[in-house]
Amino acid sequence: MGLLLKIILFGVAVYAVWKTFSRWKGLFDRFVGKPDEPARPAPPPPAPPADPVATRRTVAIEDTVQCAGCGAYVPSSAEKCVQCGRPLPRPQS
Numbered sequence: 001m002g003l004l005l006k007i008i009l010f011g012v013a014v015y016a017v018w019k020t021f022s023r024w025k026g027l028f029d030r031f032v033g034k035p036d037e038p039a040r041p042a043p044p045p046p047a048p049p050a051d052p053v054a055t056r057r058t059v060a061i062e063d064t065v066q067c068a069g070c071g072a073y074v075p076s077s078a079e080k081c082v083q084c085g086r087p088l089p090r091p092q093s
């Protein structure tokens with residue numbers, strides 16, 4: 001009986017102390033100000049990885065050259081045209 005009452009009173013006292021402490025802490029923070037909390041910007045999200053499909057498409061377009069003889073698109077890495085056999089102009093001479 002007495003022990004239970006003491007426990008309840010103890011809990012109420014702890015609760016009251018905690019509420020008072022949090023209220024005073026809130027007042028203190030409001031008056032003093034927290035210098036680094038509101039002005040701190042959120043870190044930028046990490047850049048999304050490059051789209052592999054788009055990258056591959058761009059590389060494919062850049063690596064394709066049109067043959068001057070027959071107009072066929074052949075990869076620039078090829079030595080000569082795959083259709084007419086005309087030697088391709090090398091971009092890096």
Ligand SMILES: [Zn+2]
Pocket residue numbers: 067068069070071072081082083084085086
């Ligand atoms: Zn050709």
